[in-house]
Amino acid sequence: MLKTSHAILRNAFFVIALAAPLAHAQDPEVDQQAKKQGVPVTELRAFAEVLERIRGAYVTEVDEHDLIQAAIRGMLMELDPHSAYLTPDQFEDLQSVTTGEFGGLGLEVTMEDGFVKVVTPIDDSPASRADIQAGDLILKIDDTFVKGIGLQEAVELMRGKTGSEVTLSVLRDGADKPHSVTLKRDRIQVHSVKQETLEPGYGYLRISQFQNNTGTEAGQALNKLEANGDLKGLVLDLRNNPGGVLTGAVEVADLFMDSGLVVYTQGRDAQSRNDFSATPGDQLHGLPLVVLVNGGSASASEIVAGALQDQGRAIVVGNRTFGKGSVQTVLPISGDNALKLTTARYYTPKGRSIQAQGIVPDIAIQVASVKLVEDSLLRESDLPHHLLNQKASEPADDKKEPPEALASRDYPLSQALSILKGINLAERRQLERRPDDARNAASTPR
Numbered sequence: 001m002l003k004t005s006h007a008i009l010r011n012a013f014f015v016i017a018l019a020a021p022l023a024h025a026q027d028p029e030v031d032q033q034a035k036k037q038g039v040p041v042t043e044l045r046a047f048a049e050v051l052e053r054i055r056g057a058y059v060t061e062v063d064e065h066d067l068i069q070a071a072i073r074g075m076l077m078e079l080d081p082h083s084a085y086l087t088p089d090q091f092e093d094l095q096s097v098t099t100g101e102f103g104g105l106g107l108e109v110t111m112e113d114g115f116v117k118v119v120t121p122i123d124d125s126p127a128s129r130a131d132i133q134a135g136d137l138i139l140k141i142d143d144t145f146v147k148g149i150g151l152q153e154a155v156e157l158m159r160g161k162t163g164s165e166v167t168l169s170v171l172r173d174g175a176d177k178p179h180s181v182t183l184k185r186d187r188i189q190v191h192s193v194k195q196e197t198l199e200p201g202y203g204y205l206r207i208s209q210f211q212n213n214t215g216t217e218a219g220q221a222l223n224k225l226e227a228n229g230d231l232k233g234l235v236l237d238l239r240n241n242p243g244g245v246l247t248g249a250v251e252v253a254d255l256f257m258d259s260g261l262v263v264y265t266q267g268r269d270a271q272s273r274n275d276f277s278a279t280p281g282d283q284l285h286g287l288p289l290v291v292l293v294n295g296g297s298a299s300a301s302e303i304v305a306g307a308l309q310d311q312g313r314a315i316v317v318g319n320r321t322f323g324k325g326s327v328q329t330v331l332p333i334s335g336d337n338a339l340k341l342t343t344a345r346y347y348t349p350k351g352r353s354i355q356a357q358g359i360v361p362d363i364a365i366q367v368a369s370v371k372l373v374e375d376s377l378l379r380e381s382d383l384p385h386h387l388l389n390q391k392a393s394e395p396a397d398d399k400k401e402p403p404e405a406l407a408s409r410d411y412p413l414s415q416a417l418s419i420l421k422g423i424n425l426a427e428r429r430q431l432e433r434r435p436d437d438a439r440n441a442a443s444t445p446r
Contacts, residue, residue, distance in 0.1 A: 001036065001104075001360075009147075011337065016394050017244035024370070028236060037404060040046075047071070049350070050279065051067060052063070053394075053417050054067060054239040057231065060103075064189060064198055066129045069085070071392075072085045073085045073150060074151065076339075076341075077151075079341075079342065079360070080326065080342050081110050081111040081112075081151065081316050082110075082324075082326060082328050082340070082342055083339075083340060083341050083342050084151065084152050084329070084339075084340045085152070085337065085338075085339060086152075086330070086337060086338040086339070086340055087337060088336040088337060089335065090152060090155075090338075091157070091332075091336070091338040093159070093329070094330065094338075098107055099243060099327075104123035104158060104159045104160075104186075104188055105123070105125065105126050105127045105158050105159075105166070105183050105185060105186075105187070105188075106121055106124075106125020106126055106127040106128060107121055107127045107158065108120050108121075108122065108242035108243075108298075109133065109138070109151070109154070109155065110151070110324075111150075111151045112137070114136065114147045114148055115134070115139060115146055115147060115368060116131055116137070116138040116151065116154045116273075117132065117136070117137055117241045118134055118136040118137075118138065118241065118326075119134060119298055119312065119322060120134045120240035120241065120244075120296035120297060120298070121133070121134070121240065122188060122209065123191075123206075123208045123240075124191075125186070125187050125188050126183040126184055126185065126357040129180050130183050131181075132170060132181065133172065133294035134240055134294070134295055135171075135172075135173050135295060135296075136155070136170050136171065136172050137170070137171040137172075137178075137207075138168050138169070138170055139169045139170070139171055139178050140169035140178075141154060141157040141158055141166060141167075141168060142166055142167055143158070147223030147351070151215070159185070159241035160185050161185065162185055162186055162187050163184060163185065164184070164185050164305065164347075165178055165182055165183065165184050165185070166183055166185060166271070167181070167182045167183075168180070168182075170181065177442070187429075191206050192209045192211050192214045192244075192248075193205070193206070193207055193208075193214060193218050193220075193223055193399070194208075194219050194221070195221035195222075195224060196207040197225065197228050197229075198235065198406065198413075199317075199417070200229060200230075201229065201230055201231060201232035201233070201432055202232060202233055202234070202235070202238065202417060202420060202421065203222075203228075203231055203233070203234045203235070204234070204235050205218065205221055205222065205225070205234060205235070205236050205237065205412075206411075207236070207237070207238060207241055207252065207301070208240070208241055209242060209243070209244045210241070210243060210244030210245050210246075210248035210249045210252070210258060210300040210301070211245055211248055212245055212248060213242055213248075213342055214245070214246070214248035214249075214251070214252060214304065215247070215251025215252055215254070215255070216247055216251075216264075217253055218251075218252050219255055220285060222234075222255065222283050222284070224349075229286060231284075231287060232287065232424050232425065233287050233288035233290070233294055233326065233420045233421070233422070233424050234284060234288075234289050234290070235290050235291075235413065235416045235420055236256075236289060236290070236291045236292065236304075236314070236416060237292045237413065237416075238291060238292065238293050238297045238301040238304060238305060239292055239293060239294040239296060239297060239318065239412070240294065240296035240297065240299050240333045241296070241297050241298070241300075241301035242296070242301075243261060243298045243299025243300035243301055243302075244298065244299070244300050245300065246276075246299065246303070247325070249262075249263075249300035249301070249303045249304050249305070250262050250263065250276045252304055253303070253304045253307045253308060254279055255282075255284075256282055256284055256289055256308060256314065257278035257282060257307070257308070257311060257313055258276075258278065258280055258281065258282045259278055259279075259280060260278055260311050261275060261276070261277050261278075261307075261311075261349040262276045262277060262278055262303070262307045262349070263276050263303045263307055263346055263347065264276065264308070264346075264347050264349075265327050265344040265345065265346055266344055266345055266347060267327075267343050267345075267348070268343040269340055270334055272344065274344075283326045287424075288308065288420055288423040288424050289308065289315070290312040290314060290316075290317055290407055290416045290417075290419055290420045290423070291304070291305050291308055291309070291314045291315070291316045291317070291320065292317055292318050292412060292416045292433075293305050293316060293318040293321050293323055293359060293361060293414070294318045294319045294367070295319050295320065295321065296322065297318075297321040297322060297359075298321065298322035298323075298324040298382075299322075299324045299325075299346075301321070302321045302322065302323075302324065302325065302346070302354045302358060302359050303306060303348075304352070305321065305359045306348035306349075306352065306359050307348060307349055308360065309348070309362065310348045310349040310350045310352070311349055315362050315363065315364050315419060315423065316361045316362050317361050317362065317363040317364075317412075317415065317416050317419055318362075318364070318365050318412055318416075319361065319364065319365070319366075319367070320358045320359065320360050320361065321354075321359040322358055323354060323355060323356045323357050323358035324354070325345055325346040325347075325354025325356070325357070326342045326344070326345055326354070326355055327342065327343055327344035327345065327346060328340050328341065328342055329341055329342075329343040330345070363419060364437045365411075365412045365415045365416070367411070367412065371408065371412065378387050420434045430433065
């Protein structure tokens with residue numbers, strides 16, 4: 001297969017290089033030999049003729065190098081939104097993203113109907129601070145309309161010198177007309193892992209992107225949460241996580257699994273399947289786990305959610321994920337350029353394809369704004385001459401609320417925490433109902 005591909009490419013470039021004579025000349029013997037090798041002679045001859053006509057008849061002189069580069073980009077654009085031809089600068093940018101530092105606006109984008117669609121803004125970036133949201137369509141970058149220019153060119157227009165400004169025309173779903181927003185480019189440093197304690201015993205782990213070291217950082221964050229006290233459960237927040245490095249996703253899923261398949265990839269050939277499995281050792285020791293996702297959760301974050309869902313290790317809550325289930329391989333080619341080519345699909349442990357389907361949560365949570373109101377209902381304790389509770393050590397104080405309740409700050413997260421607490425309570429009560437010998441056996445380390 002590889003030798004045949006090389007032969008096709010050699011013959012293709014030979015036809016292109018000799019565009020002028022081959023556009024008209026035909027040698028049946030050469031054509032027949034080329035066809036046996038799988039070379040599309042007729043199509044390549046048409047390409048060569050178009051190239052020759054442009055060179056000879058276009059209104060202004062055109063650089064052949066630019067023409068061929070444009071042809072390559074157009075060829076890849078016809079395949080899928082994620083295959084692309086990378087210039088040396090773009091190749092370098094792609095490599096820098098996996099290390100967690102790059103320049104730009106902090107947007108993960110894709111192409112939809114000729115427009116640039118926001119998959120997610122990166123945390124603590126110019127885009128997130130400007131309230132650009134997942135699902136927004138970018139119609140214009142400065143004075144350039146993005147319709148028809150291609151994803152890579154649009155990304156290049158959004159990048160630039162740190163401190164310089166760019167104006168985007170953004171159309172939000174449900175809006176009547178686009179609005180303009182001006183952002184100042186910045187050096188984006190992605191700290192992919194954050195942790196905090198939501199309530200005593202209930203931890204929160206946020207992963208904003210999967211990088212080379214995300215698995216290690218997530219493990220360290222879990223150690224910090226466990227050191228804070230008796231951990232009863234964890235919310236893993238993958239909302240607006242655009243994905244990233246596959247190995248980072250596998251390592252994160254492995255933190256919560258003791259064994260079993262995490263994900264497998266399957267290319268065009270049956271022999272191209274690759275399995276990625278968990279290693280022994282669940283860092284949470286089987287404690288309840290809730291995974292929070294939304295429409296901005298894509299690629300590697302969908303792998304983690306799908307693995308933990310299929311293996312029965314976690315409850316997935318939120319909204320259906322983005323549905324980016326394809327594998328891109330970066331292939332360096334001549335001239336320090338590179339080819340980012342879709343070569344396989346991701347599948348969850350149960351064989352579900354993520355592509356264009358996403359991960360459907362076990363429990364759907366609608367995005368909502370919550371305004372807290374004071375409870376004005378009358379209680380027994382409000383009645384005059386009410387009896388005191390003899391066993392109460394002190395009267396209840398309903399006014400001991402935090403300045404900003406979690407529900408008003410982040411409604412989906414508050415619901416995820418409630419689900420987590422419910423799972424923990426159900427498991428604890430089930431354990432309490434068991435006979436003493438069964439309870440002792442269940443608590444014995446194995």
